[in-house]
Amino acid sequence: MATEIEHKYLVIKDIWKKVIPNKSFEIKQAYLLTDPEKTIRVRTKGKSGFITIKGKSNGASRLEFEYEIPIEDAIELINKFCSNLIEKTRHIVIHDNNTWEVDEFKGLNAGLIVAEIELNSEDEIYSIPDWIDKNVTEELKYANSNLSIKPFSTW
Numbered sequence: 001m002a003t004e005i006e007h008k009y010l011v012i013k014d015i016w017k018k019v020i021p022n023k024s025f026e027i028k029q030a031y032l033l034t035d036p037e038k039t040i041r042v043r044t045k046g047k048s049g050f051i052t053i054k055g056k057s058n059g060a061s062r063l064e065f066e067y068e069i070p071i072e073d074a075i076e077l078i079n080k081f082c083s084n085l086i087e088k089t090r091h092i093v094i095h096d097n098n099t100w101e102v103d104e105f106k107g108l109n110a111g112l113i114v115a116e117i118e119l120n121s122e123d124e125i126y127s128i129p130d131w132i133d134k135n136v137t138e139e140l141k142y143a144n145s146n147l148s149i150k151p152f153s154t155w
Contacts, residue, residue: 004054004064005122008137011102011113015131021091021102030082034145041145042077045090049074060122060137084148096127108151114142 029043041052049071055063078085087106092099098117105112115132136142141150 002064002066003061005061005119005124006116006137007060007119007135008142009115009128009135010133011115012131012133013113016102016113019091019093019102019129019131021093024089024091027088027090027103028078028085029144029148030078030085031145031148032077032081034084034149039145042074042082044071044074044078047071051077057138057143060119086144086148093129095129098126100129105147105152108153109147110153112147112152 025046033040037056039054043050049069052066088103091102102115
């Protein structure tokens with residue numbers, strides 16, 4: 001059983017503009033299933049494809065199973081079975097030996113920038129960069145699956 005433990009934050013845009021990421025890549029993802037109890041996501045990340053099954057969040061934790069699939073299969077699944085595409089640029093930033101993933105959304109979610117840190121335990125201590133704003137971990141509207149249904153531009 002795989003458990004994902006992550007915290008999600010809004011990003012202070014003016015400070016973020018000055019940050020130089022360690023690396024960046026494009027992501028396209030869409031959902032085969034968006035249900036309060038579970039989601040099934042298909043994603044292209046650079047030149048790789050993935051299918052991910054996530055359980056219901058319990059605070060910052062939830063079950064997550066992710067498998068790499070051929071990129072051609074991921075593209076076909078997105079094009080033929082999904083209608084709720086999310087596009088974003090993901091930036092990787094190392095801060096105090098922790099990896100932060102910062103997503104700058106495009107399309108109907110343009111203008112939204114969120115950062116996530118994945119942890120090994122619920123009580124793990126980590127430092128927060130100066131470009132981090134409000135913790136939105138438990139605000140469901142910021143979940144990617146919800147952004148695919150009710151985009152940021154419609155709030």
